[in-house]
Amino acid sequence: MIAVVIGAILGLLLTLFGTPLFIRFLEGRGYGQFIRDDGPTSHHVKRGTPTMGGAVIILAVLLAYGISHGIMLLFGEPNAGPTVSGLLLLLLMVGMGMVGFFDDAAKITKKQSLGLGPWSKIIGQLSVGSAFGVMALLFPDSQGRTPGSTMVSFAREIPWLDFAVFGTIIGAILFVIWANLINTAATNAVNLTDGLDGLAAGAAGMLAAAYTIMSIWQYNQSCGRGGSVEAVCYEVRDPMDLAMLAATITGALIGFLWWNTKPAKIFMGDTGSLALGGALAGFAILTHTQLLFVILGGLFVIITCSVILQVGYFKLSGGKRIFKMAPLQHHFELKGWAEETVVVRFWIIAALFVGLGMAIFYGEWVFTQ
8 A cells, every 4th residue: 555655645745846857858859749720729829838748647657567566665664666557557558558659750740730640640559549448457466367358347247248258369350349449539529628727637637536445445355355245346457557557557646636727737638638638548447447437527528528528510511510619618719618617627527527437437446245
């Protein structure tokens, strides 16, 4: 448990004090954000604000994770040292962050708001997601548990929704496809939400905090620990290490928010939004809460649906729109809401969805007994 606290504190301190150093580095090289011409006119003043701040978040998480495990090893704590699940989640987070980094770099090079082409980004996401999906089915622990599972999950695995019924190989292939769908949906959802100062970082931080608590609960009720009831125990590999990583990401996002709230001194860019989306997708897959992720991340779902509805209706109606602008947060800006008002109200919505998801998670355990 102490590793969870250490990770959160280190993540917070590293971004809180490391971000201004990165801001000066970016400003010295003129690496600023380019703003959409068709966006709210109030955003034009943000042109030139340093971007790619997600690199600070990623670096802080990696350093905090390594230092935390180093401290635990130094003091001889049991089960200290990186786990397969933790390393896999970092692989997904860093890999997606790299895709976002190339996208941000392309925007800076082209001096416009469009970065990598759609297919380049999709290929990058699929490559990272597929590598994660394949390895998630490898590396069983002493109880035979692999980080991922071919069973579709809600608050836990659903035995009657198992890809393995089609055979081991086909089941593994279907799981990799499923993992890619979750990863692609999550990364794009966080990317669409990142448009107002602090919005995506705050909402993602709430979700990471939820996974911290849920992973600790899964550890305490883990199958084979002795204190859990077999009927309701969790077959999750390395839940405490996942809790530590979730706490580290939460701390890193709080520290980053100090500089990212309005008026933002730095944007996370696609480097950050894709990395965070990958991390959240990784938690959903590795904690076996895949479908519950839709509720926990309800704000991201709503914002993504607003874009799908806008584009679909625009094409079907021959140019008409449902919203003044999509994603949804910009619709309310154009209706006259102040940016701070939109952010705080959307944070409230995010918190309500996170609370609902956690209540369902705990309620499932209570009623399963």
